[in-house]
Amino acid sequence: MRIIRHTGEFRHYCRYPPRNKILSMQVKDLQSIPLFMDMAEEDIKLLLPLMDEVHYPFNSVIFAQDQYANYFYILRRGEVEIRYKPYDGPFLKVVTIAEGDIFGWSSVLRHECYTSAAISVMDCYTYRIAGAALQKLCEKHPATGLILLEKLSQVISSRLNATQSEVINMLQDVMGTDPVDNGREKGDE
Numbered sequence: 001m002r003i004i005r006h007t008g009e010f011r012h013y014c015r016y017p018p019r020n021k022i023l024s025m026q027v028k029d030l031q032s033i034p035l036f037m038d039m040a041e042e043d044i045k046l047l048l049p050l051m052d053e054v055h056y057p058f059n060s061v062i063f064a065q066d067q068y069a070n071y072f073y074i075l076r077r078g079e080v081e082i083r084y085k086p087y088d089g090p091f092l093k094v095v096t097i098a099e100g101d102i103f104g105w106s107s108v109l110r111h112e113c114y115t116s117a118a119i120s121v122m123d124c125y126t127y128r129i130a131g132a133a134l135q136k137l138c139e140k141h142p143a144t145g146l147i148l149l150e151k152l153s154q155v156i157s158s159r160l161n162a163t164q165s166e167v168i169n170m171l172q173d174v175m176g177t178d179p180v181d182n183g184r185e186k187g188d189e
Contacts, residue, residue: 033074033100035151043144051127062118069106069114071128075099078124084116102155107131
């Protein structure tokens, strides 16, 4: 394995040689990932040259909040926490990413920076795709791009709904309110 980036105490590893593409990966393996389920083999073959497999050891910062959003990730193995740091408080765990889930979609949405941080909470193996390369693929192959964007929108939409529920529960815990009584004291009717 070759170190491809070293910042502070965090090291990120990529299989040697640099920019090793996972062209040899079986299409069937990718079709087991929710984002690629039901996608045609031809469409997946267009995506394979864009993908790098990257290993992140335990407790690595995959990307930091406010870091330039270069890459989009698919978690192949391991677990990642998405954490948000408000300006006036400690980091908050927003969601835990499980195997097969996507994260870092700020790069696909053309956001300049990531809005949260991604931290590996165990050794992780990801497929990483440069957001710019994915945008070029969508321009060059609009039919494939449309299929991928529809799949991404479904995954992102379901994640946002789940995240909203988690944030509501977190706020209720902090505020000490019960969702049944909406925080009212007895006699507040």
